[in-house]
Amino acid sequence: MSNPIKSELKMLLQKLEQLKTLFTEMEMALIAYSGGVDSTLVAKIAYDVLGDRALAVTAESPSLLPEELEDARIQAATIGIRHQVVQTHEIENPNYTANPVNRCYFCKSELHDTLKPLAQQLGYPYVVDGVNADDLHDYRPGIQAAKERGARSPLAELSITKAEVRELSKYLGLPWWDKPAQPCLSSRFPYGEEITIAKLQRVGRAEIYLRKLGLKNLRVRSEGETAKIELPPEQIKEFVLTTNLPTLVSAFQEFGFIYVTLDLEGYRSGKLNQVLTFASTSAKV
Template identity: 80%
Template sequence: MLLQKLEQLTTLFAEMETAMIAYSGGIDSTLVAKIAVDALGDRAIAITAESPSLLPEDLEDARVQAAEMGIAHKVVQTHEMDNPNYSSNPVNRCYFCKSELHDTLKPMAMQWGYPYVVDGVNADDLHDYRPGIQAAKERGARSPLAEVGVTKAEVRELSKHLGLPWWDKPSQPCLSSRFPYGEEITIAKLQRVGRSEVYLRKLGWQNLRVRSEGDTARIEVLPDQVKEFVIQTDLPQLVSALQSYGFLYVTLDLEGYRSGKLNQVLELAAANQK
């Protein structure tokens, strides 16, 4: 079944003839880029959007991965932070982010002769609250993984099958996802979150988030690592480091990391309206 989906994806790209991939360097868009370059060679190109919500380390990862896959790669600047509809952080913030991305990429694709901008949306994403998907669809983007029904778990399986060394790379959504809806996002806030997460990664914690709520950093590690984190981490040194980045208070979420946790306020609001 999995190899059948890979064959379908390969055929899909062959039928496209050319493809421009909206490539963040994450596991989903990297798999799309790999299959595209295998099918199309130099008729595929990967474009990474650079903005304050992308860690410099993640941009470098994207460059390294693209080079290893042998796909042409370009970096463009996007300016979603200039849009108050984005920086005010409404519940549909991602809509304005993806609008900016695809409003930047689509004219480039048309000018360079690419009929489609292709993204890394997978089948599981369609069942989550992802307003950015609507923005991409409105601008004619295609989502091969979702079209073929490839789930997040299958993305990793296919990546491993194709020999991608980063098949188990943790998910790393944009830094703006670390803020509760309604809290204004600024470049300074993004930078302190980013520096905090890089600091924790260097300590060996890979699956994590540093949520920002006002002047408080709330650290999330995997649930089964919470106890280990407390025992192994030099907590005073950790607090000092995150305070040097701009936080006043440093806390640990005892529930642990759970993808989409900030969306639970939307679920609660919907339940209260029933």
């Protein structure tokens, strides 16, 4: 009788070898590196295979928390891969700041319109990203923008899921294997609400404040002048009972919010897109 755990590990290691083979065939690669668990795994494998022929590039903009940039620097140094930071200017594009449902398309267009010329200038034939197989089943207009500009997604190409990314990262001894997902700060705003640097900064400060309380998997959604805190459902009761709520509200008001609320459903990845599902369902009624 076969051991299911050993079978899963065998399949996982096969995918790891396929990743290595893919980078061997590329010979040189520039990695769109956010510092998230997905792109960091890609950067790790690329470096293991290519050494100095791999380059990780992080885009710095108002939608990236400074702490996330610092994490990206530390992780790149730990891996050993060469790391470069470039500036992107999606916040100057009115198509982006208007925050339409395909906002991410304009963000990734700016990113890859920056990375592709850089790769060509430095002699890298490929720009690769950290899109995984699960991302293909969510509403991700940014994926199309990357494809249009010739970027490759090794994890998605090899059908590697988010769970497998974490398992591979853990197997390789990467200490951030369980790092919570951290999409750009613009994802905290409902579609149609204008995005400004000031709004991004107040959301960023609010999330940093909560993380300093020891919370990890969280979001602060911004709706007009209201901050809506999302926490894992199992943490909500303890948060209410143990947090000095007046102090928290005062801090959030100093950041620029007027009202502070708590989402009783709790944190759920992709919640921003539920309005799209609701709109689609309503249209069929």
